[in-house]
Amino acid sequence: MQVQSSNQTNVTPLNELFTVVIITHNRSAFLRRTLHYYSSYPAKVLVLDSSTQRDEGIEEDFPYADYRHLPQYSYKGLQDKLTWGVAQVTTPFMVFAADDDFLLHDALTESVRFLHANPDYGLCHGYGIMYLTRDTEVSYFRRERKVHEDYNSESAEDRVLQFMDNFLPPFYAVTRTDLLQKWYSLLPPGTGFEWQEIGHTFYLLSCAKARILPIPFAVRELNYAASEHNTNVLTVLTFTDAKTVADREQFAEFLASIPTPLSDKPVAEIKQIALNSFATVAECLLAGRTLKGTLIIRSFWREAAEPPVRMFGPEQFVEMPFYNKPVFDLLTEFEFLLHAMPAGKLQLQLLEGILLKQHELLRVHPNDNERTVRARLWEALSLNVFNRTVVKRLVESLKNADEPEELAKLQGWVQRLDSVPGQDNRQLFENMPSGQLLQWLDARDPQPAQLTAIAQHLGQHGGGPRFGILLLDLDADMVKLQSTFDSLVGGYCKAFNLVVFTTGDLPATTTVRDTVHFVKVSSSNYVAQINQLIEQSSADWMLLAEAGDQFTASGLLRASLELQGVDGVRAVAMDELQRKANGALVDVFRPGVNLDLLQSVPSLMARHWLINRQALVQARGFTADYPQALELDLLLRLIEDGGLGGLAHLAEPLLICNAAAEEENVQERQVLTRHLAARGYRAQVSSSLPQTWQIDYQHPSRPLVSIVLRSEDNLEQLQQVLVSVLQRTRYQQHEIIIADNHSQSTELAAWLASLDGKGKRIRVLRSDVRLSASALTNFASAQANGEYLVLLAADAEVVNANWLEALVNQAQRPEVGFVGAKFMDNRGVTTQAGLVLGLNDHLGSVFVGERKDAKGYLFGHQVEQNYSALSGACLMIRKALFDAVGGLDEEHFADAFADVDLCLKITDAGYLGVWTPQAQLLHSGLLPQATQVRAALRDKWQTRFAQDATYNQNLSLTGKGFTLGQASGIDWAQLLA
Secondary structure (H helix, E strand, O other): OOOOOOOOOOOOOHHHHEEEEEEEOOOHHHHHHHHHHHOOOOOEEEEEEOOOOOOOOHHHHOOOOEEEEOOOOOHHHHHHHHHHHHHHOOOOEEEEEEOOOEEOHHHHHHHHHHHHHOOOEEEEEEEEEEEEEOOOEEEEEEEEOOOOOEEOOOOHHHHHHHHHHOOOOOOOOEEEHHHHHHHHHHOOOOOOHHHHHHHHHHHHHHHOEEEEEEEEEEEEEOOOOOOOOOOOHHHHHHOOOHHHHHHHHHHHHHHHHOOOHHHHOOHHHHHHHHHHHHHHHHHHHHHOOOEEEEEEEEEEOOOOOOOOEEEEOOOOOOOOOOOOHHHHHHHHHHHHHHHHOOOOHHHHHHHHHHHHHHHHHOOOOOOOOHHHHHHHHHHHHHHOOOOHHHHHHHHHHHOOOOOHHHHHHHHHHHHHHHOOOOOOHHHHHHOOHHHHHHHHHHOOOOOHHHHHHHHHHHHOOOOOOOEEEEEEEOOOOHHHHHHHHHHHHOOOOOOEEEEEEEOOOOOOOOOOOOOEEEEEOOOOOHHHHHHHHHHHOOOOEEEEEEOOOEEOOOHHHHHHHHOOOOOOOOEEEEEEEEEOOOOOEEEEOOOOOOHHHHHHOHHHHOOOOEEEHHHHHHOOOOOOOOHHHHHHHHHHHHHHHHOOOOEEEEEEEEEEEEOOOOOOOHHHHHHHHHHHHHOOOOOEEEOOOOOOOEEEOOOOOOOOEEEEEEEOOOHHHHHHHHHHHHHOOOOOOEEEEEEEOOOOOHHHHHHHHHHOOOOOOEEEEEOOOOOOHHHHHHHHHHOOOOOEEEEEOOOOEEOOOOHHHHHHHHHOOOOEEEEEEEEEOOOOEEEEOOEEEOHHHOEEEOOOOOEOOOOOHHHOOOOOEEOOEOOOOEEEEEHHHHHHOOOOOOOOOOOOOHHHHHHHHHHHOOOEEEEEEEEEEEOOOOOOOOHHHHHHHHHHOHHHHHOOOOOOOOEOOOOOOOOEOOOOOOOHHHHHO
8 A cells, every 4th residue: 555645634633533541650740740741732641550549639630631540550560551551542543651751742643644544554653762860961862773664565474574673662652542452452461571562563563564754753761770570672582591482482372373464374484473573673682773872962951041051972863853953942841841840760869969958058047138048049049940949039039139130030930930830849858868857857856845944954953064076177168167157056055165176267366265266277287186175175075077067956955965964984976967979868877886887887887976075085085197087096995995885875866967988998997907906806807898897807716616407307408508508618617416306207317317427527416305496406506516506597508608707707706695697588689687676566687678789778788787686597606605695595485586585695694796798698587477475575675675776766667677767856854854
């Protein structure tokens, strides 16, 4: 058939011909933006929304759309959602539209007209480019190369192979509705996403001709993150393992079985055509013949009421239909929507720091005037011209200024911003992590009546302790200094003296008795000057900070109440909020005193401690040899002198400060090496991840370790764990004890018998009666020859060869009582790490579900740290200590939670529990469900469960752990009691 002109006048209204089907799932911001975009397009719009929660305002805000809330179809239920959705379409033509893409209105209409004029064509579309939105920038990428554009062969086989050889995925093409309805009615339930895409193409080209119009058709978001579908078309097309090959064969057989114009051929021949088409599209994708992303334009929108500024990349592709003014004008419209209605994950992450800075610039300070307020508003506008709150406040400010041109320009900009239904910027910010943290922090401020009671209480106690703040201003930055000053002035505690050590000119002549004292220093003598000031100070507690650090309103006030009259406390760690490199805030809610985390991540754990001035004087102040690790060195010297006694933690944020640079701090390594030498170790300190340290203590002895396995009619598990231990254990000073619990399996008995007499490395112990799990472990441990025990679950499997060395490395430290390992599944996903008392109403593991290489909260997924309890599925304990605390409790915890009880007995005796990610095992990590035993454990250790010292009380005790807890006020009345 001869192709008819696509310019033929179409007398049928578009909404009777064409439906745009929008696909969305849990992305309300994207959906609202795309609905606003299509609101001016006269086609029907059907929304298939499988979000968990219905967006109640959608139908009111966008009444033109046919909104269907379909929560029964999950994200992975896309096939069922589409099958249901296409059945609802009543127009002869339709198109699928993703909620993050812009399908060009004119291109859609042109494609509909073409199909309407050419009934033997089944699908039609043009070319697309990709976009990636950042904070104030949008980058555009060429997505598609020029291809053959008319697939008009009368042979279905030729059409399929030719299209696959020039593969542009047709999923988002304008398509005849009946074709899609037939296809989805034929598609087998549960078809993988990759095969859905391949089969979609095969079926449409088998049934009808296809046209690629030489016009711009789509501006699609770049897929910059891994898909939740976890799909890869090339995987199913090219892998040669038996399962993948069988899947290809099976899907080809399905395609050969359904009715198409190919059906007059033998089934085997159709199947081969399908297999040939698979190979063709794979070769096309591998060669990058049709799909290849290349940056072509970077577009920056930094001035209100002005167009964006564009920078073109080194490669341009003028053969593509995008290089003309109408297209650039369209891109400007899209960019305006992208910035005015932000939605993308990357975009919001990058905007967070900007919105936080704007939030801070909008604050009015006591010493402000109209000029200073307006100056900050201009600064805020320069960061992001799409913040409506900033623009509107600046407009109000300019009404009192003699700047009519600027006022008129911004008033016009406000009107343009208000023309789109963008989210209020304040609400947007408050829903971000930084905004949630600030709201959480604000909730902790005392009320006026509480402030009065606190003032009276402190007045009755000599005003409470006094704080000496040692503020480093080595860059002579007055702006940063003012930020710190403003925070102190706005805080509730006034019992402080501030000493500024500056390399700049002194603004005033002051003395150590003044509330603010300036000391002139250089980069080489400031540590000596600090130490001299410490000797002269009358403060009770000293704190080292930097210009730009902001004190929280309530942090010092709470510290003054908590530290009132305390004895024996030498240093106190408090919590803080830190600014990341992008300006966003992250909480650093530290655990209680945690020696191993302090050594592993000093950049997060050693900063901004309150140091008792007398203890600081006795320690002779800070050491000038380590200017980049002053506080770490001081804390480790305090530990050398007095152990962990007198060190405390107060779970209250004290500062908002900059995060440490994500780079290796050589002086931290030097300080750790010095400290470990002082404790008698010739240790090696290394780093595989910036900001973290790993310590090999280089113990001189290599003690014998007894690995205890329980045999309870579990032959297959025992064989697997034993093989893994024998094959993957580099540390050879060990024996394996298999304690058989009167098993009845003849096969197991024969296997155990075969192990007898094979040397001292494997010993089989047999119980004549059935024992509880705890009793069996105690029975085996009593006969162990090793200096150390490893309780190892039979359903575990060793992963890394140095697992036992990693456990021994920690267990030989005299202060350590037990050591545990990281558990994961065979995908490398963590199933259990440290245990937290009280998590999810009883006991829970942290980092469950995290990838093996995920950093975790405070880098805790990758470094050694202390926990109150660890799992007995792999637990190393010094045998003498095991015996000293009575081993496992056979009476109360016969078959569940004896391991947790054992850990708590050991920590109660003053020892540390160390979790090391260097020992890794495959294990389910599941905890027992024994309800009564759980209750007994909690009853026995009520105080420990009330607050686990290794977990911050400001963090949530529900969910996966290490997330921000609910905003709540401080119980100031209790602090005054």
